Amino acid sequence: MDTLAQSLLGTRGLSALWLLLLLSPAVLASYSIGIGRADSTGPTADIVFMGYAKMEQKGNGLHLRTFARAFIIDDGTERFVFVSVDNAMIGNDIRQEVLRKLKIQFGDMYTENNVMISGTHTHSAPGGFMLDMLFDLTTFGFVRESFDAVVNGITNSIQRAHNAVMPGRIFIIHGKVLDANINRSPQAYLNNPKSEREKYKYDVDKTLTQMQFIGADDKPLGVINWFAVHPTSMNNTNRLVSSDNVGYASILFEKTMNNNAMVGKGRFVAAFASTNLGDVSPNTRGPKCEFSGQNCSDQYTCPGKKEMCFASGPGKDMFDSTSIIAHRIYQESMRLWQSNEAMEVIGPVRVVHQYINMPEQSAEFYNETTKKVEEVHGCIPAMGYSFAAGTTDGPGSFAFEQGTTTSNPLWNTVRNFLATPTKDDIRCQSPKPILLTTGRIKLPYQWQPKIVSTQVAIIGNVVIAGVPGEFTTMSGRRLRESIRKVMSDASDDETSVIIAGLCNTYSDYITTPEEYQIQRYEGASTIYGPHTLTIYLKQYQELVKAAIQNKPISPGPPAPELLQSNLIILVPPVLYDTPRWRRNFGDVIQQPQKVASPGDTIIVIFVAGHPRNNLMTESTFLTVERLGDDEVWIPIATDADWETKFQWKRTSVILGSSQMTITWKIPQDIKLGEYRIRHNGYYRYVLGGVYPYYGVTNHFQVKVPAPNIRQRYYG
Ligand SMILES: *[C@@H]1O[C@H](CO)[C@@H](O)[C@H](O)[C@H]1NC(C)=O
Ligand SMILES: *[C@@H]1O[C@H](CO)[C@@H](O)[C@H](O)[C@H]1NC(C)=O
Numbered sequence: 092m093d094t095l096a097q098s099l100l101g102t103r104g105l106s107a108l109w110l111l112l113l114l115s116p117a118v119l120a121s122y123s124i125g126i127g128r129a130d131s132t133g134p135t136a137d138i139v140f141m142g143y144a145k146m147e148q149k150g151n152g153l154h155l156r157t158f159a160r161a162f163i164i165d166d167g168t169e170r171f172v173f174v175s176v177d178n179a180m181i182g183n184d185i186r187q188e189v190l191r192k193l194k195i196q197f198g199d200m201y202t203e204n205n206v207m208i209s210g211t212h213t214h215s216a217p218g219g220f221m222l223d224m225l226f227d228l229t230t231f232g233f234v235r236e237s238f239d240a241v242v243n244g245i246t247n248s249i250q251r252a253h254n255a256v257m258p259g260r261i262f263i264i265h266g267k268v269l270d271a272n273i274n275r276s277p278q279a280y281l282n283n284p285k286s287e288r289e290k291y292k293y294d295v296d297k298t299l300t301q302m303q304f305i306g307a308d309d310k311p312l313g314v315i316n317w318f319a320v321h322p323t324s325m326n327n328t329n330r331l332v333s334s335d336n337v338g339y340a341s342i343l344f345e346k347t348m349n350n351n352a353m354v355g356k357g358r359f360v361a362a363f364a365s366t367n368l369g370d371v372s373p374n375t376r377g378p379k380c381e382f383s384g385q386n387c388s389d390q391y392t393c394p395g396k397k398e399m400c401f402a403s404g405p406g407k408d409m410f411d412s413t414s415i416i417a418h419r420i421y422q423e424s425m426r427l428w429q430s431n432e433a434m435e436v437i438g439p440v441r442v443v444h445q446y447i448n449m450p451e452q453s454a455e456f457y458n459e460t461t462k463k464v465e466e467v468h469g470c471i472p473a474m475g476y477s478f479a480a481g482t483t484d485g486p487g488s489f490a491f492e493q494g495t496t497t498s499n500p501l502w503n504t505v506r507n508f509l510a511t512p513t514k515d516d517i518r519c520q521s522p523k524p525i526l527l528t529t530g531r532i533k534l535p536y537q538w539q540p541k542i543v544s545t546q547v548a549i550i551g552n553v554v555i556a557g558v559p560g561e562f563t564t565m566s567g568r569r570l571r572e573s574i575r576k577v578m579s580d581a582s583d584d585e586t587s588v589i590i591a592g593l594c595n596t597y598s599d600y601i602t603t604p605e606e607y608q609i610q611r612y613e614g615a616s617t618i619y620g621p622h623t624l625t626i627y628l629k630q631y632q633e634l635v636k637a638a639i640q641n642k643p644i645s646p647g648p649p650a651p652e653l654l655q656s657n658l659i660i661l662v663p664p665v666l667y668d669t670p671r672w673r674r675n676f677g678d679v680i681q682q683p684q685k686v687a688s689p690g691d692t693i694i695v696i697f698v699a700g701h702p703r704n705n706l707m708t709e710s711t712f713l714t715v716e717r718l719g720d721d722e723v724w725i726p727i728a729t730d731a732d733w734e735t736k737f738q739w740k741r742t743s744v745i746l747g748s749s750q751m752t753i754t755w756k757i758p759q760d761i762k763l764g765e766y767r768i769r770h771n772g773y774y775r776y777v778l779g780g781v782y783p784y785y786g787v788t789n790h791f792q793v794k795v796p797a798p799n800i801r802q803r804y805y806g
């Protein structure tokens with residue numbers, strides 16, 4: 092960047108100051124660091140999950156609770172907050188609501204400028220929190236409970252981080268995980284220039300970047316890991332709320348560091364945050380035809396009429412696959428943590444934020460074919476046809492077409508508001524065949540954002556670029572390169588550039604212009620047209636320059652807040668619960684077996700209320716308890732543990748009766764003894780009010796299986 096070098100020379104005072112700051116570790120060797128975690132689990136039943144856009148994928152239970160994990164970094168002048176939350180994505184209204192709540196407590200300390208909120212992108216958490224019409228289409232509109240759960244989780248995590256601020260140090264290290272991700276749109280990737288592809292060994296990023304936080308007293312405080320992978324090990328048939336592969340990796344890391352504390356408790360916080368995962372799948376066995384097991388066609392179709400093409404693996408089912416991917420990234424992150432090879436991060440903290448109206452942006456693009464620099468523009472948001480086809484991680488989920496009547500009542504209501512694309516839209520989005528001109532539909536309210544948040548934080552020689560969507564592998568590489576260029580013009584130090592995915596606003600995918608030509612799902616969902624990335628490359632360079640020069644930049648146009656709109660809400664509230672005839676809430680319908688062994692699965696069933704009556708935030712719907720030596724029951728697992736699951740079922744809609752099935756897979760390393768399972772919940776009384784209840788099962792013995800006597804005696 093000649094221009095930047097010149098501008099730095101021209102403003103020697105500023106760049107000299109920057110260098111001085113970088114070179115004076117004695118002054119800046121330590122930061123103030125605050126870390127916090129909070130439960131963000133939304134309603135576990137009756138709400139459609141966000142991610143696969145599949146209406147039938149309504150939650151009916153819980154496998155892993157979701158959490159928000161907040162990290163505050165302060166150099167004494169500037170404060171930066173990074174939050175990773177186990178959620179499909181973050182929308183503008185979520186962040187605004189979080190900031191409003193923080194303002195009440197902390198005044199102007201936490202603002203749009205310095206709070207970066209990144210969704211991990213799990214596809215197994217309840218939806219309806221996005222507000223933009225398109226994203227709430229499959230969830231039957233806005234779901235207040237989902238929205239509040241995410242907002243409260245994020246806000247609480249930042250509050251806890253704020254209250255825990257202490258002096259500390261930061262380190263950074265990079266590792267590699269070779270067997271946990273594959274490219275799910277390799278044909279699109281192959282359309283990138285050969286010379287560029289030759290610079291990289293793989294068609295996905297295998298790097299795991301780790302930021303370590305250590306207290307001034309050398310006490311480990313927390314860690315953020317970034318590894319590019321979709322949390323779609325749990326597929327679109329799953330109906331148990333889950334934080335998926337990356338969420339389980341967080342649990343594993345935290346368990347190790349917190350001396351086996353209960354999930355979601357303990358001081359040490361470990362995030363596995365999203366990055367350029369746009370075209371990256373965890374389903375490492377790759378796409379195969381559902382029944383025949385044969386390879387899919389190049390168009391990802393299968394010969395059989397009703398046969399789907401989807402990716403799975405590496406495990407025997409989706410739970411196994413989730414666990415395998417989680418363990419692979421956890422193991423590498425733990426190796427890095429223990430390696431003692433991390434570099435200390437030293438230098439000032441700078442944060443810059445700007446909203447930009449994407450359709451109004453322009454940038455310069457060097458076309459490899461024509462060898463000419465072209466002026467290119469952003470487009471009015473539109474989705475292409477391939478969007479309706481879905482991906483091999485979750486095929487055919489949005490398969491409705493314009494004007495057709497479907498089983499989706501919300502779609503039938505809003506399809507009259509659809510707008511036809513203008514000639515300009517068609518030209519601008521070309522070669523995308525437009526399915527929905529989401530940017531031109533104003534009714535009932537915004538369908539997809541035009542104004543997006545762009546944000547950069549610099550901590551010493553680490554740059555965190557918070558991006559408003561899902562960058563593909565090559566898009567991410569280009570963005571990192573272009574930011575690195577700006578940084579290396581300003582300092583000789585090696586810079587680590589991290590892309591924090593799905594931050595602040597959600598604007599779908601960002602492919603390279605070349606990948607866009609292929610119009611796979613990711614290209615069809617690159618909503619501002621072929622040069623969405625070209626615009627971001629320019630924008631993030633500007634942000635980094637402004638950060639380096641410590642120059643204020645305009646905040647940009649305010650993003651509309653949809654929470655003020657007359658929101659469409661079609662999800663009915665819970666009306667009432669009644670227990671079964673001659674039963675009470677909490678009664679056990681199915682008791683555990685009397686004796687069990689490590690490795691067995693205990694299954695019990697309770698008379699239950701609706702889990703939406705109370706989300707049991709920071710608490711649990713179920714507890715596995717062991718009888719201690721002093722005759723006290725000790726909780727050893729909750730509903731947030733990997734080994735437990737609950738499934739909830741309305742057994743009669745008219746009577747409002749339901750049951751909860753709880754399973755516990757007994758770990759191999761369990762302490763032998765007397766156990767029982769407890770269920771806590773709330774029921775909604777017919778005449779109004781919500782009341783707590785609980786139930787416990789009979790005791791059961793966990794002991795090692797008796798040796799097989801017959802075998803021993805008779806061989
Ligand atoms: C299926 O695809 C894999 C990976 O592309 C290839 O190695 C294999 O030969 C293919 N199998 C068949 C039967 O075409
Ligand atoms: C989802 O995973 C289950 C195994 O856990 C498998 O039976 C099912 O076919 C998968 N479905 C899809 C659409 O991936």
Ligand SMILES: *[C@@H]1O[C@H](CO)[C@@H](O)[C@H](O)[C@H]1NC(C)=O
Binds near residue numbers: 459461604605621
């Ligand atoms: C480069 O220019 C050619 C010729 O005008 C065009 O067909 C192609 O789409 C351009 N490439 C990109 C990535 O825009």
